Amino acid sequence: MKSFIRHLLVVLLALAGSSGIARAADPLPSWNDGPHKQAIVSFVEKVTTQGSPDFVPVDQRIATFDNDGTLWCEKPLPVQLYFALDRVKTLAPEHPEWKDQEPFASLLKGDLKTAAAGGEHAIVELLMATHAGMTTDDFEKITKDWIATAKHPKTDRLFTEMVYQPMLELLTYMRANGFKTFIVSGGGIAFMRPWAEKTYGIPPEQIVGSSIKTKFELQDGKPVLVRLPEVDFIDDKAGKPVGINEHIGRRPIAAFGNSDGDLEMLQYTGAGSGARFCLYVHHDDAVREYAYDRKDRLAKLDKGLDEAAAKGWTVVSMKDDWKRVFPSEP
Amino acid sequence: MKSFIRHLLVVLLALAGSSGIARAADPLPSWNDGPHKQAIVSFVEKVTTQGSPDFVPVDQRIATFDNDGTLWCEKPLPVQLYFALDRVKTLAPEHPEWKDQEPFASLLKGDLKTAAAGGEHAIVELLMATHAGMTTDDFEKITKDWIATAKHPKTDRLFTEMVYQPMLELLTYMRANGFKTFIVSGGGIAFMRPWAEKTYGIPPEQIVGSSIKTKFELQDGKPVLVRLPEVDFIDDKAGKPVGINEHIGRRPIAAFGNSDGDLEMLQYTGAGSGARFCLYVHHDDAVREYAYDRKDRLAKLDKGLDEAAAKGWTVVSMKDDWKRVFPSEP
Numbered sequence: 001m002k003s004f005i006r007h008l009l010v011v012l013l014a015l016a017g018s019s020g021i022a023r024a025a026d027p028l029p030s031w032n033d034g035p036h037k038q039a040i041v042s043f044v045e046k047v048t049t050q051g052s053p054d055f056v057p058v059d060q061r062i063a064t065f066d067n068d069g070t071l072w073c074e075k076p077l078p079v080q081l082y083f084a085l086d087r088v089k090t091l092a093p094e095h096p097e098w099k100d101q102e103p104f105a106s107l108l109k110g111d112l113k114t115a116a117a118g119g120e121h122a123i124v125e126l127l128m129a130t131h132a133g134m135t136t137d138d139f140e141k142i143t144k145d146w147i148a149t150a151k152h153p154k155t156d157r158l159f160t161e162m163v164y165q166p167m168l169e170l171l172t173y174m175r176a177n178g179f180k181t182f183i184v185s186g187g188g189i190a191f192m193r194p195w196a197e198k199t200y201g202i203p204p205e206q207i208v209g210s211s212i213k214t215k216f217e218l219q220d221g222k223p224v225l226v227r228l229p230e231v232d233f234i235d236d237k238a239g240k241p242v243g244i245n246e247h248i249g250r251r252p253i254a255a256f257g258n259s260d261g262d263l264e265m266l267q268y269t270g271a272g273s274g275a276r277f278c279l280y281v282h283h284d285d286a287v288r289e290y291a292y293d294r295k296d297r298l299a300k301l302d303k304g305l306d307e308a309a310a311k312g313w314t315v316v317s318m319k320d321d322w323k324r325v326f327p328s329e330p
Numbered sequence: 331m332k333s334f335i336r337h338l339l340v341v342l343l344a345l346a347g348s349s350g351i352a353r354a355a356d357p358l359p360s361w362n363d364g365p366h367k368q369a370i371v372s373f374v375e376k377v378t379t380q381g382s383p384d385f386v387p388v389d390q391r392i393a394t395f396d397n398d399g400t401l402w403c404e405k406p407l408p409v410q411l412y413f414a415l416d417r418v419k420t421l422a423p424e425h426p427e428w429k430d431q432e433p434f435a436s437l438l439k440g441d442l443k444t445a446a447a448g449g450e451h452a453i454v455e456l457l458m459a460t461h462a463g464m465t466t467d468d469f470e471k472i473t474k475d476w477i478a479t480a481k482h483p484k485t486d487r488l489f490t491e492m493v494y495q496p497m498l499e500l501l502t503y504m505r506a507n508g509f510k511t512f513i514v515s516g517g518g519i520a521f522m523r524p525w526a527e528k529t530y531g532i533p534p535e536q537i538v539g540s541s542i543k544t545k546f547e548l549q550d551g552k553p554v555l556v557r558l559p560e561v562d563f564i565d566d567k568a569g570k571p572v573g574i575n576e577h578i579g580r581r582p583i584a585a586f587g588n589s590d591g592d593l594e595m596l597q598y599t600g601a602g603s604g605a606r607f608c609l610y611v612h613h614d615d616a617v618r619e620y621a622y623d624r625k626d627r628l629a630k631l632d633k634g635l636d637e638a639a640a641k642g643w644t645v646v647s648m649k650d651d652w653k654r655v656f657p658s659e660p
Binding site: 059062136180189190193197203204205206207211214215216218222223225232238239241242245246247248249250264267268271 | 389392466510519520523527533534535536537541544545546547548552553555562568569571572575576577578579580594597598601
């Protein structure tokens with residue numbers, strides 16, 4: 001009986017394959033047909049076709065994605081800065097000294113411009129004051145609670161609804177083809193992990209980001225990790241290949257970004273042997289999202305545009321290549 | 331036709347299940363029956379049984395394994411030290427100054443005892459001289475070439491054959507039950523990655539270990555990562571929970587070790603909510619392997635034995651619980 005069933009199963013599975021049960025509909029419905037969509041599909045097909053000279057075994061199908069501006073909206077400000085601002089307001093009663101201390105004084109008055117005048121030093125101070133001093137478990141809860149209700153200042157939609165529908169489809173499409181998808185972001189690793197699995201289908205262990213140091217200790221006999229106000233690693237620019245090597249330990253075969261902060265990740269990815277795919281999302285749609293590139297202050301895409309042209313990387317026009325930008329749009 | 335086939339498939343798959351095609355033989359054949367094997371199986375069954383109060387969803391089934399002494403033999407010395415010694419011999423012609431410089435002078439004379447007298451400082455110096463200064467790609471090749479032929483000084487077997495057969499079965503068993511298995515070792519992350527996938531079925535991105543810093547640069551226009559002679563992270567003792575948080579971002583539900591260097595990992599794992607499993611491999615088999623615990627110099631199991639007794643962790647006797655130790659044994 002058993003071997004009869006097994007035999008029948010084999011025959012039927014073969015039949016099922018040839019009769020097209022498994023044939024999928026267009027896996028990228030929010031992408032307009034054209035050379036950029038075609039470039040993605042061609043790459044995925046050639047590295048997954050057994051016998052193709054470009055075939056890549058499943059365990060080497062590593063794809064890395066920047067987050068801010070590549071998977072979700074980073075304008076008018078990166079989402080994590082809104083989180084930090086809200087944390088300042090929440091913590092202010094415990095910090096009366098902030099009334100006279102920058103960047104906190106300006107932030108509490110809602111004057112982001114003066115607060116930002118302190119530059120990188122002010123931002124680091126802001127992050128340390130709002131992201132450190134609690135256990136990793138507590139920080140996870142704080143982040144989860146915040147992201148559940150925090151909204152984009154212009155659209156009044158949840159930040160987690162400000163993700164790019166075409167990129168969600170791309171993540172799903174690549175995973176369906178055996179790719180392991182990773183986020184490699186300049187944003188905080190601990191800020192992204194609590195919501196990225198639900199939002200992108202990317203689990204915590206596949207997220208690479210900037211970090212502060214943590215320390216193991218026993219609190220009332222209970223082992224915890226305490227977040228310290230000390231930078232551990234900045235996962236941006238030349239830091240991205242370093243973070244990739246440390247966390248993944250293999251060179252990706254595909255990488256996706258949207259700014260010069262992703263350039264080294266794309267260079268590192270593109271330089272490996274065998275088939276490689278590098279893609280920039282170009283923010284050129286001022287109507288449906290935001291338009292910015294060479295002169296943007298926080299997320300400049302300048303050297304990257306030149307190198308993409310020189311190396312034949314795919315540069316996606318949000319305006320022309322995407323049928324829709326956000327999931328809630330028709 | 332299609333829907334008929336699909337219907338038939340469903341029916342046959344159900345039949346196949348009930349008729350026992352999928353029923354496995356004993357998944358842990360090298361383990362003697364007894365309370366320790368039973369503890370492992372009971373834990374895996376309760377966290378994987380839908381509807382059980384201890385059920386754990388697949389994405390949270392994280393299991394972490396120490397490497398040296400837990401997955402493979404670490405006596406008479408940890409394998410990575412033999413690698414470092416061989417590197418010293420290989421590099422000696424380029425370093426005439428080593429003839430008069432410790433720990434190199436003693437190492438080159440084969441006098442490990444005098445070399446080790448320099449303590450931790452000497453070991454760090456040894457590792458930096460032998461593990462840094464090349465690209466990550468070059469180091470991967472060096473490690474792969476070495477491990478392909480390097481043999482255990484006593485058994486004359488390849489080091490990769492000095493892995494514990496019962497632990498290989500345990501890794502396979504846990505993965506078959508939806509666990510993601512990670513190595514969390516004090517050893518070098520870059521030393522383990524080139525061979526751990528083939529040896530243990532654990533891919534590079536699921537290996538956590540000690541690391542030195544790397545730097546991104548363009549060499550003749552080609553993007554590479556250069557290994558710097560500077561410690562980045564020591565993944566041992568209180569560093570293990572830190573490394574777990576940084577790389578995995580979730581508290582494991584099961585952890586496996588063999589020394590006090592694993593104690594904080596087991597504490598951190600055991601203290602989470604829900605079902606938890608902590609296990610120590612106890613080296614008490616001087617005939618088939620080595621016997622060492624409370625007084626060992628490099629891999630002491632002392633505080634860990636007391637805490638295991640106090641907390642009811644599973645302590646596996648290599649002598650009594652394992653039918654065989656190494657794969658090549660009958």
